[in-house]
Amino acid sequence: xxxFFTNVGPIPFEGPDSNNPMAFxxxxxxxxxxxxxxxxxxxxxxxxxxxxxTTGVDPFGGQTILRPWLDAGDPMALAEVKLDAxxxxxxxLGVPFFCFHDRDLAPEGASLKESNANLEAMxxxxxxxxxxxxxxxxxxxxxxxxxxxxxAGAATNxxxxxxxxxxxxxxxxxxxxxxxxxxNYVLWGGREGYETLLNTDMKRELNQLGRFLDLVVEHKHxxxxxxxxxxxxxxxxxxxxQYDFDAAAVHAxxxxxxxxxxxxxxxxxxxxTLAGHTFEHELAYAAANxxxxxxxxxxxxxxxxxxxxxFPNSPQEVALAIYEILRMxxxxxxxxxxxxxxxxxxxxxxxxxHAHIGGMDTCARGLLxxxxxxxxxxxxxxxxxxxxxxxxxxxxxxxDGSASLADLSDHVVEGGIEPQPRSGRQxxxxxxxxRYI
Ligand code: XLS
Ligand code: NI
Ligand code: NI
Numbered sequence: 001x002x003x004f005f006t007n008v009g010p011i012p013f014e015g016p017d018s019n020n021p022m023a024f025x026x027x028x029x030x031x032x033x034x035x036x037x038x039x040x041x042x043x044x045x046x047x048x049x050x051x052x053x054t055t056g057v058d059p060f061g062g063q064t065i066l067r068p069w070l071d072a073g074d075p076m077a078l079a080e081v082k083l084d085a086x087x088x089x090x091x092x093l094g095v096p097f098f099c100f101h102d103r104d105l106a107p108e109g110a111s112l113k114e115s116n117a118n119l120e121a122m123x124x125x126x127x128x129x130x131x132x133x134x135x136x137x138x139x140x141x142x143x144x145x146x147x148x149x150x151x152a153g154a155a156t157n158x159x160x161x162x163x164x165x166x167x168x169x170x171x172x173x174x175x176x177x178x179x180x181x182x183x184n185y186v187l188w189g190g191r192e193g194y195e196t197l198l199n200t201d202m203k204r205e206l207n208q209l210g211r212f213l214d215l216v217v218e219h220k221h222x223x224x225x226x227x228x229x230x231x232x233x234x235x236x237x238x239x240x241x242q243y244d245f246d247a248a249a250v251h252a253x254x255x256x257x258x259x260x261x262x263x264x265x266x267x268x269x270x271x272x273t274l275a276g277h278t279f280e281h282e283l284a285y286a287a288a289n290x291x292x293x294x295x296x297x298x299x300x301x302x303x304x305x306x307x308x309x310x311f312p313n314s315p316q317e318v319a320l321a322i323y324e325i326l327r328m329x330x331x332x333x334x335x336x337x338x339x340x341x342x343x344x345x346x347x348x349x350x351x352x353x354h355a356h357i358g359g360m361d362t363c364a365r366g367l368l369x370x371x372x373x374x375x376x377x378x379x380x381x382x383x384x385x386x387x388x389x390x391x392x393x394x395x396x397x398x399x400d401g402s403a404s405l406a407d408l409s410d411h412v413v414e415g416g417i418e419p420q421p422r423s424g425r426q427x428x429x430x431x432x433x434x435r436y437i
Contacts, residue, residue: 045337316366
């Protein structure tokens, strides 16, 4: 096998003073932070679709990025060339995981049967490379949005034949993920929503989606897959209204269909911002409700209103997010997936290294900052102090059921109580955070 990335060798850690663009300055995989190796905190994964399959297309122009496996030819042979380049890249970068959609790994065939056979054959080849390199699978997923058969949704399609087709595709992708030792399986509902209510029966579509998820969970248990099933919320794009809008909407959905103990969330930075939230808001909401599973760490662009899938580059932003993750005890089966792509003009194979090195260093730096925030304890102390009143008698009585609405009224009226507002200290806390950066 001829190497593809001929100009780049394995990426070393050289420390913050290094001027070598092909070295890590912060990501030192064996460095122990809060009792755990950096690699085990961050559990980086490469997104097969963006890193290997990105062509640079945008709504106004075609392919700019050229790769031998993107040329015309026998699709299975090209998929293998792509696979070799993928594992060469994973190994040189030194990442522990990757993620894939069924159709990135293996081409779609003339029927579902043929597509499944392609996927099985490519999974065998991927497994051999996984064994050679030690790179593992963070999650697999099915592409239920690219083909025109899914234009009106997969599980939420008005045609039950499309529902069945999607079920068949997810079965194959989940079976394959299981066989490859994947530790999660992701469902992202890009077409599970609608363009206009004029042609949509929302109640029916929600029930279809609930039933679909139920079938996936049932199958997971049937085959003995012990990984986590994850839903990736996104408010819109490609559909105008997506049912898995944000963490709160998915949480309510899981409750309604009795799946809240079975499914967790994969939170993506750019999806959070498209929903009008910060990344850390979505993480905190999911953590507070026990459903945070994994993250896609690609950010958007402040000036553009779509999912631009860019690599993280702000240690401060990432630190605030990692702070929430550390506070909940870290990601369990989850990890940090770079669902991010190089820009249309970043043509060279080396650009892939620059992108990932920068993203990994940003996260590593964010981890160090967040760990300092935790170790110092001042932020937590300020929060504890703010809520300290709830540890007293009144707070206890509210929650143990011994105080009724009337009792609370008496407490205030008869006690002549007038609560005294106290400063929220936002600016002081923002200044405190700045000290750790
Ligand atoms: C698209 C999503 C997608 C999922 C996997 O916006 O982020 O890439 O992560 O299907
Ligand atoms: Ni996305
Ligand atoms: Ni994503």
